[in-house]
Amino acid sequence: MRRLPVYLLIDTSGSMKGEPLESVKVGLQAMLSGLRQDPHALESLHLSIITFDRDVKVVLPLSSLETLQLPPIVCPDSGPTNLGAALEVLCQRVDTEVLKSQGENKGDWKPILFVMTDGSPSDIMLYKETVPQVKKRGFASIIACAAGPKAKKDELLPLADHVVTLDTMDSGSFLSFFRWVSSSVAAGNVSMGASTEIHLPPPPPEVNLVF
Amino acid sequence: MAAINSLGTRNEQRQPLHKFLLGNRHLIQADPARIVLPLLQCLAEIHAEGKSHGAVCAQRLMCAPNGDFDVAFFRRRIGWDDGLTAAETYYGYPSGQGETMEEQQQRDKQALANVLHLLMLGHEAPPPPARLTASIVGRLGEHTPWPQGFVSLVEHLLTVEGHEPTPELDALIHALAPPAPEPPPAAVENSSLPEIPTPPAHEELVPAPAEIMVLEVAAHEAEAPAPSLCIEKGDESAPADPPQAEPTPIPPDVNFREPPSPPPLPSYPVRLPNATVGREYTANVLTPLATGALTFASFEPAAALPDGLVTDGTTITGSPLLAGEYEIPAACLIQGADPDRPDKLLRTLQITINADPRSLWKNQDSDPTSLFWKADADSAALRDTPQLVAAASLRGRSHAHVGSCRDDDFSLAWFPTTGWYALTVADGAGSAKYSRQGSKIACDKVKEHFASLLGENGQDTLTPVTEVWAADGESADKRNAVRNELYTQFGRAAYAARKAIEDQANETQATLRDFHTTLIITLARPMPTGGWFIAAFSVGDGGAAVVGVPDGASCLLTQPDGGEFAGQTIFLTMKEVLATGEGIMNRIKFALVPQFDALVLVTDGISDPKFHSEVALADPAAWQELWTELHPLVAGASSRDEAAVSLLQWMNFFSPGHHDDRTIAVLCETHLPSQP
Numbered sequence: 074m075r076r077l078p079v080y081l082l083i084d085t086s087g088s089m090k091g092e093p094l095e096s097v098k099v100g101l102q103a104m105l106s107g108l109r110q111d112p113h114a115l116e117s118l119h120l121s122i123i124t125f126d127r128d129v130k131v132v133l134p135l136s137s138l139e140t141l142q143l144p145p146i147v148c149p150d151s152g153p154t155n156l157g158a159a160l161e162v163l164c165q166r167v168d169t170e171v172l173k174s175q176g177e178n179k180g181d182w183k184p185i186l187f188v189m190t191d192g193s194p195s196d197i198m199l200y201k202e203t204v205p206q207v208k209k210r211g212f213a214s215i216i217a218c219a220a221g222p223k224a225k226k227d228e229l230l231p232l233a234d235h236v237v238t239l240d241t242m243d244s245g246s247f248l249s250f251f252r253w254v255s256s257s258v259a260a261g262n263v264s265m266g267a268s269t270e271i272h273l274p275p276p277p278p279e280v281n282l283v284f
Numbered sequence: 285m286a287a288i289n290s291l292g293t294r295n296e297q298r299q300p301l302h303k304f305l306l307g308n309r310h311l312i313q314a315d316p317a318r319i320v321l322p323l324l325q326c327l328a329e330i331h332a333e334g335k336s337h338g339a340v341c342a343q344r345l346m347c348a349p350n351g352d353f354d355v356a357f358f359r360r361r362i363g364w365d366d367g368l369t370a371a372e373t374y375y376g377y378p379s380g381q382g383e384t385m386e387e388q389q390q391r392d393k394q395a396l397a398n399v400l401h402l403l404m405l406g407h408e409a410p411p412p413p414a415r416l417t418a419s420i421v422g423r424l425g426e427h428t429p430w431p432q433g434f435v436s437l438v439e440h441l442l443t444v445e446g447h448e449p450t451p452e453l454d455a456l457i458h459a460l461a462p463p464a465p466e467p468p469p470a471a472v473e474n475s476s477l478p479e480i481p482t483p484p485a486h487e488e489l490v491p492a493p494a495e496i497m498v499l500e501v502a503a504h505e506a507e508a509p510a511p512s513l514c515i516e517k518g519d520e521s522a523p524a525d526p527p528q529a530e531p532t533p534i535p536p537d538v539n540f541r542e543p544p545s546p547p548p549l550p551s552y553p554v555r556l557p558n559a560t561v562g563r564e565y566t567a568n569v570l571t572p573l574a575t576g577a578l579t580f581a582s583f584e585p586a587a588a589l590p591d592g593l594v595t596d597g598t599t600i601t602g603s604p605l606l607a608g609e610y611e612i613p614a615a616c617l618i619q620g621a622d623p624d625r626p627d628k629l630l631r632t633l634q635i636t637i638n639a640d641p642r643s644l645w646k647n648q649d650s651d652p653t654s655l656f657w658k659a660d661a662d663s664a665a666l667r668d669t670p671q672l673v674a675a676a677s678l679r680g681r682s683h684a685h686v687g688s689c690r691d692d693d694f695s696l697a698w699f700p701t702t703g704w705y706a707l708t709v710a711d712g713a714g715s716a717k718y719s720r721q722g723s724k725i726a727c728d729k730v731k732e733h734f735a736s737l738l739g740e741n742g743q744d745t746l747t748p749v750t751e752v753w754a755a756d757g758e759s760a761d762k763r764n765a766v767r768n769e770l771y772t773q774f775g776r777a778a779y780a781a782r783k784a785i786e787d788q789a790n791e792t793q794a795t796l797r798d799f800h801t802t803l804i805i806t807l808a809r810p811m812p813t814g815g816w817f818i819a820a821f822s823v824g825d826g827g828a829a830v831v832g833v834p835d836g837a838s839c840l841l842t843q844p845d846g847g848e849f850a851g852q853t854i855f856l857t858m859k860e861v862l863a864t865g866e867g868i869m870n871r872i873k874f875a876l877v878p879q880f881d882a883l884v885l886v887t888d889g890i891s892d893p894k895f896h897s898e899v900a901l902a903d904p905a906a907w908q909e910l911w912t913e914l915h916p917l918v919a920g921a922s923s924r925d926e927a928a929v930s931l932l933q934w935m936n937f938f939s940p941g942h943h944d945d946r947t948i949a950v951l952c953e954t955h956l957p958s959q960p
Contacts, residue, residue: 109636116940174846182849182851
């Protein structure tokens with residue numbers, strides 16, 4: 074079975090506490106429900122969730138959509154946005170979890186990465202050093218979401234193939250975003266050639282695609 | 285969290301919890317989490333350190349004037365922060381009750397549970413001081429239900445808000461959970477926030493139940509006696525019963541104002557492993573139910589289980605029929621329950637039942653008006669050939685699901701004057717918008733090229749060199765001549781195909797990448813000296829092989845161009861593919877075989893599910909296995925067309941995760957007569 078690995082990096086820095094994080098959780102649940110309606114996703118999608126604030130936590134190791142259950146996601150009262158550290162952890166996880174074609178092994182589909190943040194990387198040096206490392210991991214697509222007015226979309230451009238912004242951090246926006254993630258994943262889940270990237274469906278009104 | 289004042293000022297500013305509660309009802313009702321949460325977390329921390337608190341005393345829990353609970357004060361009890369002076373220490377306290385640390389911690393939890401209970405009841409009455417005895421502890425809370433709002437709150441704090449329940453906190457929740465009502469209320473969505481019941485107005489205060497005691501040695505501080513609280517009654521004959529275990533409605537003849545009925549109780553959710561429709565499911569329920577020190581003997585669902593699932597009281601088994609998110613309230617029987625306490629607790633079992641992926645695939649016809657449209661399925665057989673030559677191509681489920689076109693294609697040719705067969709399959713890239721046309725052009729052009737070479741009026745330069753080599757198989761020079769001729773002819777065919785695709789792209793004002801396609805060409809001819817000459821050229825994935833060669837050698841005719849990841853391959857339409865002579869030469873394989881069962885070409889829609897790895901693609905046994913599956917289809921057919929249709933039907937096989945277009949072409953011996 075070829076798997077489609079999808080990594081979600083979610084900002085749990087202090088500013089996400091309260092409604093934003095609750096909205097993210099609702100959004101995640103909606104995303105899962107949506108994906109469970111997609112036969113391709115149900116057969117091959119594997120999801121991992123990594124949260125980052127002061128600490129980076131792999132709250133959900135790469136697990137099949139069929140079996141996975143949404144883990145508790147918590148947020149400290151305050152804390153920096155260590156996106157760089159999160160990307161480091163991501164690289165380690167991808168190296169160990171994503172299978173490449175080799176001998177008797179069948180490779181997975183190219184992984185897809187979604188990064189959601191409401192700020193800008195606090196560990197900016199590490200972030201800049203790690204972006205090229207992430208690029209080497211062969212992601213079919215890297216999509217970053219800058220949520221809310223304080224998110225710095227410019228910081229995300231070097232990392233992501235596509236950057237989207239959410240004007241507000243309410244549940245409606247996050248719900249739209251994660252539904253869009255769900256449909257993007259379904260769209261990316263077709264036989265893809267080496268030179269191609271996934272085709273993103275048009276985003277809903279709450280999600281602004283940055284070109 | 286409360287600021288830490290000097291001990292002196294703190295004692296002036298702060299007051300015992302129950303006094304505070306009496307004076308500040310509004311505060312605790314407005315934001316009880318502020319007090320409860322640090323308390324729970326602090327005790328969990330203490331326990332995590334392998335310590336016990338010793339005792340938890342409602343009177344001694346200190347609150348700042350703003351209602352913040354003084355966690356620092358709590359921590360000092362076990363010496364984590366600055367030590368307290370003797371006067372400030374509760375010298376009468378035992379340092380912990382129980383023989384073992386586990387017992388002591390369990391007692392802590394019990395004590396804290398009682399304190400929390402009081403915390404919620406604080407608006408009703410101050411707890412009377414009492415001497416701590418085991419029997420009192422045992423009876424605490426026994427006849428008084430935990431207020432539902434409070435339980436909801438604690439569960440909410442520990443589950444919904446994402447405070448990951450540690451085993452300690454978890455056990456505490458269990459200790460606080462209400463007995464399962466009969467029948468249990470319908471479960472509510474766990475996303476709904478529990479509401480705290482509005483406190484009764486002051487006039488409605490009722491006497492505290494006598495059972496409420498606290499873990500306190502009353503001796504050293506003179507507590508004000510509990511004020512005797514009166515019920516304001518409009519009717520003197522009304523019974524002044526203390527509140528009973530259930531929040532029973534007040535009899536209508538009593539002139540109380542009706543207390544608001546508590547909101548539905550979100551009982552503690554317990555998630556079971558996911559199930560899938562149509563697949564056998566077995567889940568032990570008791571294991572996920574158990575938390576902390578609390579285990580359960582059995583459970584009884586208070587609502588119907590999802591269709592297809594049954595339970596024996598300990599496990600849920602069966603084959604679910606309907607997908608969805610299910611929440612099933614269940615009364616759970618506590619293992620070794622204290623006979624004086626409720627023996628059942630209400631839990632909500634949560635199960636996600638996935639749909640059977642097969643049922644989710646849609647089959648939407650492609651739009652015949654779309655540019656370069658082709659039929660969703662195609663099959664064909666050559667009619668007058670000595671061997672059976674048949675092919676079939678079927679749109680994959682991933683395309684059928686969204687109503688897009690088949691991208692694969694094939695072409696078959698036999699040139700009677702020279703005796704050559706040319707079989708070609710091509711797989712258009714799923715991500716390229718006109719790849720269906722790319723694959724079609726490639727197959728057509730290859731056929732055209734070999735027709736001009738090997739057909740009726742062709743300048744056949746291939747047959748002579750192959751026959752010379754066949755007559756002297758050991759000769760490297762003669763083999764080289766074949767190789768060079770194949771290089772020329774395959775190269776020209778591939779170039780012709782690419783040129784035609786380029787022209788098409790220009791005409792369509794699209795790019796070459798929009799027409800990305802792979803290509804597998806095989807040539808085969810029976811030699812006059814016996815045996816067969818077989819050659820192949822390929823770009824991209826999929827594969828071609830000669831099956832049933834006696835010594836098992838030279839099976840795979842193609843070297844698949846797979847990448848590190850699935851779906852990565854190269855295409856005929858990429859510049860680098862035909863850029864160097866060496867590059868082209870490496871794509872050519874040829875052999876003389878004495879005999880064989882079949883020549884088989886497949887696109888990756890078949891090779892991916894049928895071969896477990898690229899290594900397996902080179903394994904003659906794996907190909908033999910595929911042929912064993914296919915042979916009855918073509919052998920059992922009553923006509924050549926029917927053989928092709930059988931292949932088409934076979935290709936509809938279901939393999940999870942493999943839903944690409946599938947195309948196969950075969951050449952084999954046959955008893956079937958030529959068709960007109």
